[in-house]
Amino acid sequence: MHIDTDQQLIAAIEKKYGKTVAQLRAEREKRVRLAMTLQIPDRVPVNVNTGVFAAKYAGLTASAMYYDHAAYRAACKKMLLDFEPDNGPMGVGSSGKVLEILGSKQYRWPGGTLPVDGTYQFVEGEYMLAEEYNFFLDNPADFIIRRYLPRTYRAFEVLESLSPFAAPADRQELAEIIGMLFMPNFRLLIGMLERLHRPELDDLLAKLHQVQYIQQDLSRQSLAFSQEMERLGFPSGSGGGGYAGSTFAPFDTISDRLRGMRGTMLDMFRLSDTLLRACAQILDWEMSAAVPGRPDERGNPVRTGMPLHRGSDGFMSKKDFEKFYWPTLKKTIELKVGLGYTVTPFFEGIWDDRLEYLLELPKGKVVFYCEKTDVFRAKQVLGNHMCIQGGVPPTILQAGSPQDVEELCKKLCRVVGKNGGFILSAGSVIDHARPDNIKAMIDSVDKYGRYY
Numbered sequence: 447m448h449i450d451t452d453q454q455l456i457a458a459i460e461k462k463y464g465k466t467v468a469q470l471r472a473e474r475e476k477r478v479r480l481a482m483t484l485q486i487p488d489r490v491p492v493n494v495n496t497g498v499f500a501a502k503y504a505g506l507t508a509s510a511m512y513y514d515h516a517a518y519r520a521a522c523k524k525m526l527l528d529f530e531p532d533n534g535p536m537g538v539g540s541s542g543k544v545l546e547i548l549g550s551k552q553y554r555w556p557g558g559t560l561p562v563d564g565t566y567q568f569v570e571g572e573y574m575l576a577e578e579y580n581f582f583l584d585n586p587a588d589f590i591i592r593r594y595l596p597r598t599y600r601a602f603e604v605l606e607s608l609s610p611f612a613a614p615a616d617r618q619e620l621a622e623i624i625g626m627l628f629m630p631n632f633r634l635l636i637g638m639l640e641r642l643h644r645p646e647l648d649d650l651l652a653k654l655h656q657v658q659y660i661q662q663d664l665s666r667q668s669l670a671f672s673q674e675m676e677r678l679g680f681p682s683g684s685g686g687g688g689y690a691g692s693t694f695a696p697f698d699t700i701s702d703r704l705r706g707m708r709g710t711m712l713d714m715f716r717l718s719d720t721l722l723r724a725c726a727q728i729l730d731w732e733m734s735a736a737v738p739g740r741p742d743e744r745g746n747p748v749r750t751g752m753p754l755h756r757g758s759d760g761f762m763s764k765k766d767f768e769k770f771y772w773p774t775l776k777k778t779i780e781l782k783v784g785l786g787y788t789v790t791p792f793f794e795g796i797w798d799d800r801l802e803y804l805l806e807l808p809k810g811k812v813v814f815y816c817e818k819t820d821v822f823r824a825k826q827v828l829g830n831h832m833c834i835q836g837g838v839p840p841t842i843l844q845a846g847s848p849q850d851v852e853e854l855c856k857k858l859c860r861v862v863g864k865n866g867g868f869i870l871s872a873g874s875v876i877d878h879a880r881p882d883n884i885k886a887m888i889d890s891v892d893k894y895g896r897y898y
Contacts, residue, residue, distance in 0.1 A: 452674065452677065452678065455527070455678060456677070456678065459678065459679060467677065467678055467679035468679075470679035471676060471679045471680060471681055472744065473488070474491070474532040474533075474679070474680065474681050475681045475744060475746055477489065477491040477532055478491045478493075478532055478533070478681070478869065479745065479746055479747070480866065481833055481866060481867060481868060481869050482747070482788055482790075482810075482813055482833045482869075483810045483833070484809070484810045484830070484831075484832075484833060484866060484867040485866055485867075486865065486866035486897050487866065487897065488896070488897060488898070489891050489892065489895045489896045489897060490859050490863045490868055490869070490870050490891045490895030490897075491532040491869050491870070491891070492531050492532055492869070492870040492871065492887065492888050492890075492891045492895075493531055493532060493533040493835070493869055493870070493871040494525075494529060494531040494533065494871065494872070494876070494884060494887075494888065495533075495536050495871075495872070495875065495876060496521075496522040496525055496526070496535050496536050496538070497511075497536070497875055497876065497877060498511065498565075498875070498877035499525070499875075499876045499877055499878075499879055499884070500518070500521045500522045500524075500525040501518055501521050502877070502878070503521065503524070503525050503528075503881055504517075504520065504521030504524050504525070506518065506521055507556065507557070507562040507563050508556035508557070508562065508563050508564065508565070508566075508877070509542070509555075509556040509557025509558075509562040509563070511540060511556070512540055512541060512542030512543075512545075512555050512556060512557055512558065513542045513543070513557050515538075515539075515541075515664060515667060516667075518538065519535075519538060519667070519668075519671045522535045522538060522671075522675075523535075523671075523674075523675065523678075526675060526678075526680050527678070529884055529885060529888050530888065531888055532681070533680070533681060534672060534675045534676065534680035534681050534682050535671060535672060535675055535680070535682075538668045538671060538672075539664050539665065539668040540555070541657075541660055541661065541664055542555055542556075542557055542558045543657075543660055544657045544660055544661060545558055546558055547601065547653050547656060547657050548599045548600070548601045548602070548630070548653065548657060549599055549600025549601050550598070550599055551569065551571075551597070551598050551599060551600065552568060552569050552571070552573075552598045552599075553566070553567070553568060553569065554566070554567040554569060555567075565877065568702075570702065570706050570707060571597075571706055572705060572706045572708070572709045573594055573597045573598060573703065573704055573705075573706070574589070574593070574594065574704035574705055574709075576705070576709065576712075576713065576716075576717060578593070579717065579720050579724060581593070582704070582724070583723065583724060583727055584613075585610070585611070585612075585613045586613075586620070586623065586624055586731070587611050587612075587613055587614055587620060587623045588610050588611040588612075588613070590623055590624065590626050590627065591605055591608075591611055591623070591626075591635075591638075592605050592606055592608055592610070592611070593606070594626070594627065594704075595626065595630065599630070601650055601653050602630075602650065604646055604647065604649075604650055605650075607646075608642070608644075611638075617734050617735050618735045619634070620731060620735070621731060621732065621734070621735030622634050622735075624728075624731050624732070627699065627703045627704070628692075628694075628703065632654050632657055632658035632661065633658065635654055636651065636654050636655065636658065639651055639654070681746075691750065691751070692750065692751040692752060692753060693732070693750045693751070693752045693778060693782055693789070694732075694752065694753070695752065695754055695755075695756075695757065695771065695774065695775040695778060696724075696725040696726070696728040696729045696732075696774040696775070696778065697710070697725055697756055697757070697770055697771045697774065697775070698753070698754065698755050698756055698757075699728050700713075700721070700724055700725065700728070701755065701756045702755060702756075707756070707761075710756070711762075714762070714766060714770055718769075718770075721770065722769075722770065725770070725773075725774045726774060728774075729774045729777055729778055732778070733777075733778070733781045736781065736782070736785055737785070738785045738786050739782075739785055739786040739787040740786055741786070747786070747787065747788040748786065748787050748788070749787065749788045749789070749790050750782055750787045750788075750789055750790070751790050751791070751792065752778075752779075752789055752790065752791035752792065753791070753792045753794060754775070754791050754792060754793050754794055755794055755795075756771065757771040757772070757775065757797075757800065758793070758794060758795030758796055758797055758800070759795065759796045759797060759798060759799045759800065760795055760796060761795070764799065764800075767800065767803075772803055776803075776806060776807065779791070779807055779808075779812060780807070780808065783807075783808045783811040783812070788811055788812070788813065789811065789812045789813070790812075790813040790815055790835075791812070791813070791814075791815060792815045792817065793814060793815060793816060793817060793819060794817050794874075795817060795818055796817075796818045796819050796820075797816075797819045797824075798819055798820050798823060801819070801823065801824060801827040801828060802827060804827075804828060804831070804832060805827070805828070805831055807831075807832070809831050809832075810831075810832075810833075812832050812833075813832065813833045813834075813835050813869070814828055814832045814833065814834045814835065815835045815836055816834060816835065816836035816837065816873060817836065817873045817874050818839075818873060821834065821836060821837045821858070821862055822861060822862065824862075825861060825862045825864075825868075829862075829864075829865070829867060830867075832867070833867045833868065833869065834862055834867060834868050834869070835868070835869040835870075835871055836869075836871055836872070836873040837854075837855075837858040837862055837868075837870060837871070837873065838851070838854060838855065838858070838870065838871065838872045838873060838887055839872070839873050839874075840872050840873065840874050840875060840876050840877075840878075840879065842854060842883070843872060843876055843879035843880065843883045843884065843887070844876075844878045844879050844880065844883075846883060847883075848882050848883055848885070848886035849886075851883045851886040851887050851890070852886045852889075852890050852893075855870060855886070855887055855890035855891070855894065856890060856893070856894045858870060859890065859891060859894040859895040860894060863895055866897070870887065870890070870891055870895065872887075
């Protein structure tokens with residue numbers, strides 16, 4: 447049946463469930479909130495990342511996520527209404543046009559530097575040389591503006607010829623500049639560069655004004671879409687409450703963004719004291735400008751994501767993990783929890799050999815989002831301490847049958863979901879999943895995930 451307006455959609459949804467859309471949204475939010483805090487909801491919550499899967503499900507190419515945002519939002523809406531997970535839209539808002547204008551060297555994306563159905567990629571590189579540690583630590587603002595940005599975006603290459611920038615006295619401004627290791631801050635850059643009155647910067651400033659407008663407009667559209675989906679009964683993001691972006695482990699900041707994996711692994715042996723000092727300094731910079739995270743009016747906590755890369759079993763020994771990775775990761779999470787956030791790290795790779803360390807983190811305030819770790823062992827070790835999310839490999843969603851998916855989800859609900867503290871989801875992106883397998887995963891929580 448084709449339904450034209452949101453009012454008609456709301457009427458149809460409320461007729462189907464005998465509840466208002468506000469009640470349905472509250473139920474979904476509560477389900478996720480109770481699971482995250484190790485309590486027992488009415489059933490196991492199930493999350494499905496919209497991502498590329500939503501585009502493919504609606505017959506679009508992956509490039510729509512970057513170049514046809516209206517069509518992609520419609521695809522996300524269709525996916526959420528058809529499958530009805532416990533989360534709202536996630537991953538809406540990247541702009542291929544912005545990446546083109548800035549001439550990104552770090553990213554490859556569908557429809558831009560990749561074919562329209564290519565897979566988004568991050569291009570790791572040695573964007574800070576080993577001999578530049580002191581330059582970065584002594585004046586990170588100058589290093590990021592005159593070295594890092596020109597090495598990662600062609601549009602910023604003109605900045606290499608500028609005179610050194612003085613270190614900002616304001617801690618918040620310094621934190622915003624350090625945040626440019628992950629994404630240029632257009633407002634801040636425009637203000638800094640306009641004060642220089644340099645004709646050679648005119649072209650760059652014109653580009654920055656253009657991309658700032660594009661990004662602001664896209665942010666407004668994404669917010670409006672999130673609000674629309676809330677009116678249809680779906681919480682914002684992965685289950686309600688605010689989302690404060692991502693926090694990063696200090697070691698990963700260096701390894702992912704500055705030295706690359708090869709450079710950082712060499713530094714562990716050749717420049718170990720310098721590397722440890724850099725991890726501690728990055729932690730201090732980030733936390734000194736952090737602000738409290740307060741629950742929303744319905745009691746949903748503010749969450750911060752955390753993609754974890756180099757700390758998994760395959761990257762370093764336990765001895766090196768204890769020396770280089772764990773101390774500043776633990777402090778980062780503890781400080782964020784102390785400010786009122788629920789931290790939801792994505793434990794990429796396998797953490798089978800690291801699970802016991804996680805018992806040192808605050809109970810009921812951190813989610814173990816599992817990619818390839820043995821989720822059943824994670825339940826044994828962490829089940830009374832941390833909510834566990836994941837459990838369904840993307841491979842079974844792509845290549846298995848609905849029966850395969852149902853059998854796995856049945857076991858997950860009954861074993862990992864026992865006594866609460868579990869969110870069923872894929873262990874990673876579901877770009878190429880079969881729709882009938884996604885349906886089987888979502889349907890499984892009604893069949894096997896009820897607590898009472």
